[in-house]
Amino acid sequence: MSTYITRAERSGSIFFRVTGLIRSGQLHWSDRPLWYDVYVSSPPLTPPVWNVKMDRHDEPLRKIFYEEDHIRAKFYQKYHRTGIINAFVPGDSISQMFINEYRALKKEEPELDEESLVDKTEKRLEAAGLTLKK
């Protein structure tokens, strides 16, 4: 095949170049490559060329954040001395306990603002036996 086909790979996609050969009569339809029919029935979803510009290539990438990231950030801003997290001990970390309590509180009293929610969560944790150090 390589004796017929142009090896200038930037001149077009593989399909374009082979179709061009068939169109010009250089290649008989019955001699088309084995993959040709398969390509026809399920073509690639993106153009297989060298200078392809994909969707969103000039847009900034969005950042993935969850709601709990916000609460956790607030927690670590206020309480610095939370100790070492041991990943081999089962159960929630202190920040996770704080988040769970914060969420439960927010469900109970949705009208509270962030600051008072944090304060109230601290008090509730203290009542449960967990003292947070600033």
Next chain:
Amino acid sequence: MRRVFTSPAFPSHRSLFLSRQKATTSASNTLQQHQQSTSSIPAPSIHRDIKVPSISALEKASTQSTSLKPYVSEELQADDYFNLESLVNVKEMFDARLHLGHKIGTLNDNMKWALYGERLGICIFDLDVTKKFIVRALNFVAHVAARGGIILFVTTNRESMLNVEKTAKELGEYSHCRRWQEGTLTNSAQLVGATIRLPDTIIFLSTLTSLNEPHPAIIEAAKLTIPTVGVVDSNTDPAYLTYLIPANDDTPQSAEYLLRLFKEAITRGKAYRKKQQQLEF
């Protein structure tokens, strides 16, 4: 196009296609099988042409390939003939760590389309997009296998190298996981010493070399109009690759998962081919 097979080429260049290491005997048997199907014995129905498209139909196809669909055989009319979509599910892809990309600083702008976003500096793939692309690639590979195409697996990742070679061997296909000698495809006749049949599809399980440059085989395949299936990570340039699979290509787990899918797709394609050949005789 049917390229001529000359069996002595394979044993003398055994290091090139590692998987059929049983060398002379098994290789030449399979080669003979191929030659028979193209010459003395009538070709299976999938190779028989229904009708030849006109020049204007071909002109249209140059911009829109699907317009040639009436001219291709029956099993290609179905969307998912081998029922491959049921093989792929997002949960398994997640467990195989397919969603993990590289650090944001290495991101290739041409890969943003496949990303869901960036989580604390790490690119995360949108697995719904990945699924769509995997199914398309599997469908292509299965149909190529059903037509008796030769499939070459290529990787540069040392951790998944053995698995790739093993899978290729089990399938009776080829693999190339070592250093790519320049001209292995484009100058094969000189390197091997005889004309050989080149692969009909190349599957890249990693498209970057250890120097983070595109694998040299990508350009060579593009030159020789060999379609390529490539796993493209967030730091990869998808240029020239025909069928893309946007996913993590660096962990052995993800390579293993993708190899399992390819293996199943190729097995289904080959089973179909065998059935067709039995019906013919």
